[in-house]
Amino acid sequence: MSENAAVSTEAELTEEPPFLDAGTAAYRRANLAMFVGGFATFAMLYGTQPILPLLCEAFDISPASASLSVSAGTAALALLLIPASILSDRIGRMRVMKTSLTLAAIVALASPFVTDFNQLLVLRALLGAALAGLPAAAMAYLGEEIAPQAQGRAMGLYIAGNALGGMSGRFISALVAQWSSWRIALGVLGVLGVIAAFLFWRSLPASRHFSPRAARPARILSDVRALFSDEAMPWLFLTAFLLMGAFIGLYNYLGFRLMEAPFGLSQSAIGAIFGLYLLGTWASAWSGQLADRHGRRNILWIMVSVMASGLLATLSPALPIIIAGVAVYTFGFFAAHSVASGWVARRANERRALAAALYLSSYYLGASVIGTLAGPAWTLHAWGGVALVVGTCLAATLLLAGFHLRRIEPPRLP
Numbered sequence: 194m195s196e197n198a199a200v201s202t203e204a205e206l207t208e209e210p211p212f213l214d215a216g217t218a219a220y221r222r223a224n225l226a227m228f229v230g231g232f233a234t235f236a237m238l239y240g241t242q243p244i245l246p247l248l249c250e251a252f253d254i255s256p257a258s259a260s261l262s263v264s265a266g267t268a269a270l271a272l273l274l275i276p277a278s279i280l281s282d283r284i285g286r287m288r289v290m291k292t293s294l295t296l297a298a299i300v301a302l303a304s305p306f307v308t309d310f311n312q313l314l315v316l317r318a319l320l321g322a323a324l325a326g327l328p329a330a331a332m333a334y335l336g337e338e339i340a341p342q343a344q345g346r347a348m349g350l351y352i353a354g355n356a357l358g359g360m361s362g363r364f365i366s367a368l369v370a371q372w373s374s375w376r377i378a379l380g381v382l383g384v385l386g387v388i389a390a391f392l393f394w395r396s397l398p399a400s401r402h403f404s405p406r407a408a409r410p411a412r413i414l415s416d417v418r419a420l421f422s423d424e425a426m427p428w429l430f431l432t433a434f435l436l437m438g439a440f441i442g443l444y445n446y447l448g449f450r451l452m453e454a455p456f457g458l459s460q461s462a463i464g465a466i467f468g469l470y471l472l473g474t475w476a477s478a479w480s481g482q483l484a485d486r487h488g489r490r491n492i493l494w495i496m497v498s499v500m501a502s503g504l505l506a507t508l509s510p511a512l513p514i515i516i517a518g519v520a521v522y523t524f525g526f527f528a529a530h531s532v533a534s535g536w537v538a539r540r541a542n543e544r545r546a547l548a549a550a551l552y553l554s555s556y557y558l559g560a561s562v563i564g565t566l567a568g569p570a571w572t573l574h575a576w577g578g579v580a581l582v583v584g585t586c587l588a589a590t591l592l593l594a595g596f597h598l599r600r601i602e603p604p605r606l607p
Contacts (some may be wrong), residue, residue: 210401212340219398220343224350226397227331230294231354233389234327236362237301237320238266240382243367243448243464247375252310257568260445265314267441268561269321270328271554277329278550279413282406286334287397293326294393298386305376305383328355328553337402356527360470367464416544420551425540425601428593432493432533433556435593438563439586440526443504445564446571446579447519456512469520473527489536490601494594496532499525501587508580529590530556 213220241248241262248259281289300320307313331351339347362382369378420426447466451458483492503525506518534552541548563586570578 212402213338213343213398214340215343215346220339220347222396223335223338223398224347226393227335227347227351228354229389229392229396230290230327230331231351232358232361233294233386233393234297234324235355235358236365237297237382237386238270238324238362239263239359240301240362240366240379241317242444243363243460243467244370244375244378245445246449246452247370247460248310248313251375252313254310255568256446256449256571257565258310260564260568261314262310262317263441263445264561264565265318266321266324267557267564269318270325271557271561273322273325274329274554274557275547275550277325278333278547281326281330281333284405285400285403286330286337287400287403289326289330290334291390291394291397293323293330294386294390296323298383298390301383301386302380303383305380329550332549334400334403338398338400356470356473360467363467363470364464367467368461371460371464413547416547417551420541420544420548423540425598426537426548428598429533429537429540430551430555432590432593432598433530433552434559435563435586435590436497436526436529436533436559437556438559439500439583439590440522441560441564442567442579442583442586443507443519443522446567446576449571450576451512451515455510466516466519469523472520472524476524476527476531479528489532489539490594490599493529493532493536494591494599496525496529497587497591497594500529501525501584501591504580504583504587508576 213223245256245259245262248254248262249256252259277289277293297320300316300323304313304316304320307316332348335344335347335351365385366375366378366382369381444467448463450456451463451466452460500522503518503520503522506521507515509515509518534549537548537552563582567579567582570582572578574581
């Protein structure tokens, strides 16, 4: 073999595998897999939210107890996000995501067959735990495998799948429940999960750039301490907790209010209101551009104020004003969440993955804790009680964003 041929062969052996670039079949398969994975994750996670009144009737439980079917899933998801992220560093993104979606689909298929509410709660917690693997590893997979110039679109499609799944899962379960029963509704979501898992396994290209990393406890603890020593990061985690808690607290009990007199809306009509989630796609992109132009610390408090104005509108006795208020509230939430999560990524630097996991854990823990606390408020004081709990969260967030975070200088670019 000639010297030139030997050098050429060695270069081929050591050359880094190509990234998945826009326009290629592998890139399209990756986008399809991540879209359906994100869609199924949040469709299954929030599928019980619009049918909470039906669960009250079926199991003879209070609205506060019924809301635990949402809180159990989000709490388990919050608690398992960081362990799932660490596991994906050791055994690979693909293995964790594929296993996650498959186990979740199996649990979802079992949900219609429960005989009491405690069984449903156990399955909802198992569902949240199983689902944690996909959001924990998805961003890392896209960052490792997609060409840098094509990552924006891939990330956008994944996030769009999350938003559409959250909306569609609620709408589908409400619509099917009105036509048949809540058991059939949950079964349909389980079937969607199976289809999504099949497409995910079939479409997702193999990892080419993953390198196993040992999870050394000392290093993880050091990184956590560094993040919590940052002047903004702990308050951004708290902001995530309060924002998501306020959002889920309102949506958990919106259906109860609109099914009662004087509104008397049907299950499918309430499900259609969740179509307001589509505002989130536009709000996230628009607020991101606004934050780039005027600074995150100057935009976050404004978007929280938008949420507060929407909440006030829901106190009206007029249905059109209530729906408009929910629309404004939803817009403000997604805009504020986009700004806060982008702020975390900007400040975290090399600890970005851990910071994102901590932010999301806070986010879903808030959904579980505050979503549950809003239950007794509804029982005691109806919508006024829910508005008080949610309003208190927004007031605390506004204090954080308007008086503390707003004074923090942005990090200097290297």
